[in-house]
Amino acid sequence: MTLAPASSHPHAPREAPALTGMADAVLAEVAARLEDYAETGRAATIELTAMPLTTEDRAELEAWLGRGEVAVTIESAGHSEIWETRFSGVWFVRHFGEGDRIATESIEIADAPLIVRSHPADMRAAARRLAALCADQSTRTRRDA
Amino acid sequence: MTLLDFARGPALQAALIIFVLGAVWRIVGALTAPWRLVPANPREGALSPAVAALKGVFVKMWPHKPFQQAGLFTFVNGYVFHFGLAIVVLLFTPHILFIKGLTGLNWPGLPSNLIYMVAVITGASLIAGLVHRLRSPVLQLISRNDDYLSWLLTFLPVVTGLLATSHLGARYETLLALHILSICAFLIWFPFGKLMHAFLFVFSRGMTGVRMGQRGAEL
């Protein structure tokens, strides 16, 4: 669908401020947190969702941080995309909500983002399920034999 | 009823009624009171009363030469805050809308940022005026409570207005209510104190001009 008018709007607004400088500020914070993490091991999360970043700001920030070696997708309560940026220890975490719209976006400074790790309770439950499966398999094998 | 409702509603209503009633009373009273002109015949070659009155109004807008040195600060500072007040009151869009709501008159405003700057200058100028008044023995001697009250009631709307726009100290609607209430106080006091000079200075200066003119004195 196109909407191109015959002539340009007589009252065209002045160019909107696409880049606000917020990306620079976030980048500076990432740098400071990463330095802190490297020295003390204190992980940090920078929440981008509520920040007044324009689309251009976000694109710029993403471009600066770039993509590193690791990319993870998670399918749990919707889709999530996580990747390590070209700066080791700086992770971009993007959760999608209803209708594949971005629900939250954050930068985590850690060896691995929290959500990637397996939760002890999940592992306990998994162990139970796996044990049940083994027991099931062995009875079936025996019956087959 | 919240403070803002009270300010925008009954407080403003009462203040405006008192202001209009008092100001009209004093203006009509002053204009229809007996004009005690100089009983003697005017000197030969005296200016006609109308011209003399006009001259009286305008000549007084700048100090006489002998007083220029000493009175310069008072004059310049006076101009600064008077113009400042006029700009802030008459060219800030929310104020224009307020006046439009009352009178139906409408005109374009200035950018709000510019208004904030002018308001800061006006506030500073008012403070400078007060300091000058307090430091000058002569001014101290001739200052009454009326002068200090009129100063305060002029200063408060400027300060509360600035606080409201910058959200300093309290929530915006509280500051806005205080701003409106300070204006209410200003309006209520206006007809009864020296603030009334805003309306009467034309007549008093004109009258001086006429009297001096009849005597053939140079203003």
Add this chain to the structure above:
Amino acid sequence: MQRSQTLGEILDSRGVSRRAFLKYASYVSALMALPAGSAAAMAEGLAAARRQSVIWLSFQECTGCTESLTRSFSPTLESLIFDFISLDYHHTLQAASGEAAEKARETAMAENKGKYIVVVDGAVSTKDGGLYSTIAGVANVDMLRASVKDALAVIAVGTCAAFGGIPKARPNPTGAAPVDEIVTDKPVINIPGCPPIPEAMAGVISYLVSFGKLPELDDLRRPKAFFGETIHDRCYRRPFYERGLFADGFDDAGARQGYCLYKVGCKGPVTYNSCATLKWNGGVSFPIQSGHGCLGCSEPDFWDQGGFYRPLSTSLRDLGPALAGAAVAGAALGAGAAWASRRHQAAYVKEQAASEGGKK
């Protein structure tokens, strides 16, 4: 009824990992601007919680608040009512009706004594014993009192429940009152708005479920996370306000360039809500973005603030006649004073003349 499982156990039995909680929690904590690290704590809280029993009472309302909640994108209503809460009584959604519905409410109250949350939408009619609004023959005000007796907390959703709303608008024909005027001995959270932003309702409920305590509230009992700033503070049209660029009408050059709507009555400067940041319906828009000024719908008595199209800086009252009257009275007083003064002067002159004549 079986012992209710924790939310973590429910997830286990569905073979779903706790990442779902963490994801959900990170959304809510971003929404409520909670400090970093809260998401993990919130996820743990959720896992340990049981499905929170919620009794939703609808009084003098229009169902807009419920409709709004169904528009919550994240967390969705489905995840809320199927995964995190047990909506034990809710007129618009529940299957049972009549006696069975009332029984469901009483059962939930008995089984979750001291632990259930009461959500109220709609104002409470108090005049004439509350006969203007009844359910099952019982006046709303009585049902509210009975229902909150063993509640953990009460959430008043929508401006009607929080502040009285439209039923309380002048002249308040049915004696409508807000919930916190009736409920004085339980914690009450107000989530006003006409309707409230769905994410604000879902967020507060999630917060309560996972932390088991109230979020930080302002002096009107509104959660600061959603009602901490005015619309004007966060409005993307704010720069136009500062530059003095205003729309004078709804479809003029200024309006088409998205100038500030202050002149056409926008109440954004005195309205505390998150419309400008969270926006509506999954971030599509909010009233100001779609060209209409803010009505101020999350503020008390916003219906009686002088008019939707009256600029904020104008007087709330129509002052024309009063001021004309004052001017006439002032003129009369002034003329009277002058007349008295003239008479006084005339008498004085006469007296002077007489005394001078006497001397001669």
Add this chain to the structure above:
Amino acid sequence: MTQRIVVDPITRIEGHLRIEAETESDGTIKAAYSSGTMVRGIEIILRGRDPREAWGFAQRICGVCTLVHGVASVRAVENALKYDIPANANLIRNLMISAQYVHDHVMHFYHLHALDWVDVVSALKADPAATSTLAQSISSYAKSSPGYFADVQKRLKTFVDAGQLGIFAGGFWGHPAYKLPPEANLMAVAHYLEALAWQRDVARLHAIFGGKNPHPNFLVGGAPTPLSTDPHSSAGGAAATTLNIVALSEVHDIIGRITAFVDQVYVPDTLAIAGFYKDWFARGEGLGNFMTFGDFPLDGSADTTKRLLPAGVILNRDLSHIEPVDLNDPGQIQEFVSHSWYEYSGGKAKGLHPYDGETAFAYDGPKPPYDHLDMDKGYSWLKSPRWRGKAMEVGPLARVLMLYASGHAQTKELAGYALKKLDLPIEAMFSTLGRTAARTLETKIIGDQMKGWLDTLVANIRNGETAVHNPAKWDPSTWPTEARGVGFMEAPRGALAHWIVIRDGKIANYQAVVPSTWNAGPRDPQNQPGAYEAALADRHKLEIPSQPLEIQRTIHSFDPCIACAVHVADPNGVELSQIRVF
């Protein structure tokens, strides 16, 4: 022996409705009484206010059909002031109203009405593979794999096993009147959830034009959202202030999702479920009189001949003749209060045309808490509107019959298709399920029009026609001292009109006569029942009197909206002091 059954609250509706029914000993309903038990007095609140902001108050009459009162209100003011609106504004309103129809009807079907026909608990017994086969046999909808239905079933099972049934607690599960096989139940439960997610997208259309939903914004004289053809306005940031190409393409996408869901889920589900309940095509109609006011003006003019939905009255089920309706004729539309908790200054037996309408509270019911209402006195906060003294049914059935009777081609084709599929005659439409089926058919008819309206809007913009608001009469100083007007529309629940009297720039009288008042109103002075009351007395037998599922089915088939129906005013301002209960 006569038994008195009380159902209060009637749930899964908007507002507060109470039904009392008298039954024979075998459970057959002899007489039924419908009572609205909540009043706010919005018409009283509206008096003395600025007519330009009446829409905001009127809209809060209802948050479900959230825009209809806003539209009727701005139309009433525009009619009173003879105020033309730009064609674009009309197209925008048409798009918003049609989205409301689709949203409202689908949510009604799945979230309010479905549980009357669908046994949720039985869905646990379904075989997901068989459910998948069933779903694929009736529709090409993508989400129909066995795995998908297995997931839904698993979710439902953990929900039920966890021991907290929540909204499903206390349902009449296992009631013999539930006839669907488990697989159909499971499919319906899955679509219950699908529809919840889908409707969020539909509501976005309102947010684009009106800033939010529920309660989007309207404007007397047009629409509040300026159109922008500026290429920069799609860039985001401060320039994204108007309805621009991005927003319009989103509207385009939403319309696509609307028609897909209606065609692939809603229509097939209705036909599939109806096929199991054919006996419900033989009861629950009652009055036989149907009325519409008409809607969807095809351009900006007030020309009533150019509307998608026609206006008229059908009497005694006679589809061969349509009577005209005149909303300004004091002899046609009148409201009665003989069984309502109001008083008229001229006495309770009189009927008043809405221009002269009065709303003065005069409660004479029992003091709460009470067990029964006294049907000889007032028993509802609803009034009883009548057309030439006759009770009328309004709503989807009335509209579809009117379209059918006036020869609308698509309606004839769709109705023919549906009836053939169900193997039923046209007379089957005069029934509980006929009403439900009519709702589905009109959703398709109206939904199919949306793309055309959007295309016209886009074509207008391309031609440089961007006006959405006519500022000519915005300023109250341009108004006459006195003006009166009526704004009407077809709300999803039926014919709706607001009457306004403007004096000195303020509202002197405001009266809304709404669909659910026509349908849910109490008896009139002649003791003629309203549509609900007549429908319930039409061949209903309660199998289990303590589980009155049958009452729910017929009442829900009307999609009650009681906050709307309850009156909403008062030209004399004060309510009467002689409240006789105490």
